[in-house]
Amino acid sequence: MYKILKKEGRAKRAQLETVHGTIQTPVFMNVATVAAIKGGVSTEDLEQINNQVVLANTYHLHLRPGDDVIYKMGGLHKFMGCNKPILTDSGGFQVFSLAQNRRIKEEGVYFRSHIDGHKLFMGPEESMRIQSHIASTIAMAFDECPSARADHDYVKASVDRTTRWLKRCQNEMNRLNGLENTINKHQLLFGINQGAIFDDLRIEHAKVISDMNLDGYAVGGLAVGESHEEMYHVLEQVVPYLPEDKPTYLMGVGTPANILEGVERGIDFFDCVYPSRNGRHGHLYTNRGHINLMNAKYELDDRPIEEGCQCPACKRYSRSYIRHLLKSGEMLGMRLCVLHNLYFYNTMMLEIRLALEEGRFAQYKKAKLDGMMEYDSITSGTKYDIAKGWKKG
RNA sequence: GUGGGUAUGGCGCAGUUGGUUAGCGCGCCAGAUUGUGGUUCUGGAGACCGUGGGUUCGAGUCCCACUAUCCACC
Numbered sequence: 142m143y144k145i146l147k148k149e150g151r152a153k154r155a156q157l158e159t160v161h162g163t164i165q166t167p168v169f170m171n172v173a174t175v176a177a178i179k180g181g182v183s184t185e186d187l188e189q190i191n192n193q194v195v196l197a198n199t200y201h202l203h204l205r206p207g208d209d210v211i212y213k214m215g216g217l218h219k220f221m222g223c224n225k226p227i228l229t230d231s232g233g234f235q236v237f238s239l240a241q242n243r244r245i246k247e248e249g250v251y252f253r254s255h256i257d258g259h260k261l262f263m264g265p266e267e268s269m270r271i272q273s274h275i276a277s278t279i280a281m282a283f284d285e286c287p288s289a290r291a292d293h294d295y296v297k298a299s300v301d302r303t304t305r306w307l308k309r310c311q312n313e314m315n316r317l318n319g320l321e322n323t324i325n326k327h328q329l330l331f332g333i334n335q336g337a338i339f340d341d342l343r344i345e346h347a348k349v350i351s352d353m354n355l356d357g358y359a360v361g362g363l364a365v366g367e368s369h370e371e372m373y374h375v376l377e378q379v380v381p382y383l384p385e386d387k388p389t390y391l392m393g394v395g396t397p398a399n400i401l402e403g404v405e406r407g408i409d410f411f412d413c414v415y416p417s418r419n420g421r422h423g424h425l426y427t428n429r430g431h432i433n434l435m436n437a438k439y440e441l442d443d444r445p446i447e448e449g450c451q452c453p454a455c456k457r458y459s460r461s462y463i464r465h466l467l468k469s470g471e472m473l474g475m476r477l478c479v480l481h482n483l484y485f486y487n488t489m490m491l492e493i494r495l496a497l498e499e500g501r502f503a504q505y506k507k508a509k510l511d512g513m514m515e516y517d518s519i520t521s522g523t524k525y526d527i528a529k530g531w532k533k534g
Numbered sequence: 535g536u537g538g539g540u541a542u543g544g545c546g547c548a549g550u551u552g553g554u555u556a557g558c559g560c561g562c563c564a565g566a567u568u569g570u571g572g573u574u575c576u577g578g579a580g581a582c583c584g585u586g587g588g589u590u591c592g593a594g595u596c597c598c599a600c601u602a603u604c605c606a607c608c
Contacts, residue, residue, distance in 0.1 A: 234569045255571055364568040392569040414570040
């Protein structure tokens with residue numbers, strides 16, 4: 142099912158076979174929270190931008206249209222016309238980042254909808270049932286994502302509860318996969334490591350969940366306020382304690398630099414809202430740095446976003462035109478920018494996989510970071526800080 | 535030609551009975567955003583307040599002239 146094809150240091154070139162096709166890793170999953178990539182990107186567009194996996198969200202789809210609707214429509218793949226692997230986030234993070242008035246209990250979390258404020262409850266079993274209805278390829282465990290500022294005692298109690306929740310998730314998933322009317326009886330379950338920035342809690346938790354024989358292991362609770370150095374440190378501490386014969390997933394991360402650092406530390410899966418959200422705001426990634434297309438200096442720039450880029454935006458349109466579309470509030474402007482950014486991320490992953498296969502990931506990583514730094518320092522006076530991402534110089 | 539109105543950063547406007555470093559929106563510039571509440575948030579630069587006189591301790595605010603512009607009438 143999961144097979145490592147090549148290793149370079151801790152970095153892995155691997156693949157995960159699923160009922161919806163084989164995922165080549167390292168991979169960046171494109172975020173489609175409500176079963177749509179924001180910015181007007183369609184399922185068929187994904188085929189033009191090297192997409193492998195789509196990430197949708199349990200919490201959002203439960204609220205609207207409702208997982209019962211998706212179940213009745215034959216599952217999310219059929220619903221959104223997608224035949225690729227889909228991973229669903231469990232709703233755990235959203236309960237903590239979006240919902241109002243949440244109360245955490247042993248059984249789960251009581252909270253209010255961010256859409257209309259009505260009362261809701263979600264626990265491990267609820268999350269698994271919803272994800273089973275959605276019938277995603279990979280389901281994520283329902284966890285608590287404590288604040289990066291939470292103290293050791295709180296995080297300790299939280300992690301212990303997340304472990305108990307994980308066991309309940311696993312039991313419920315096994316039960317659901319065995320039911321006659323379940324759409325995807327081979328749904329995979331990834332567990333999530335927590336522990337904030339406390340090495341002892343992170344490692345202890347990693348050991349416990351590693352013994353549970355899950356289909357994959359995620360590192361959660363990062364990129365939520367801690368420094369990049371702390372994030373990389375946690376990865377260095379935790380990944381060695383996760384099973385090597387299972388895929389790893391760094392949740393919600395991140396910048397191109399974060400991803401390169403994550404791959405180096407043994408991560409297979411990534412996801413982040415950056416390429417889509419930043420694309421909508423005209424913030425574009427290129428091999429030589431990032432540009433903000435909204436800037437006046439691009440008004441008469443007839444070059445593509447990036448010279449030589451093979452994405453749908455760059456093959457045909459100029460910076461000047463796309464900037465005009467963004468300025469005018471035209472949907473097409475956002476769409477082209479999001480397509481470009483996702484293409485950039487997905488293509489970078491392709492390059493990373495190729496570099497790993499050829500045993501030159503270290504050189505690739507350095508060249509990629511150097512390239513991005515070079516351009517940005519020339520055009521906008523900023524420098525690329527490997528540890529911290531883009532930073533004013 | 536006559537009567538009336540308006541002239542404040544690139545554009546559109548606020549500026550109380552004249553009183554400390556003249557505000558706002560858009561635009562511009564720069565940040566922010568990491569398991570996404572769909573065009574957000576936070577900063578910054580930029581004006582000798584049409585020109586020239588006058589009144590006053592003090593004028594974007596009052597008076598006069600000029601210039602520009604708008605409306606109405608002849």
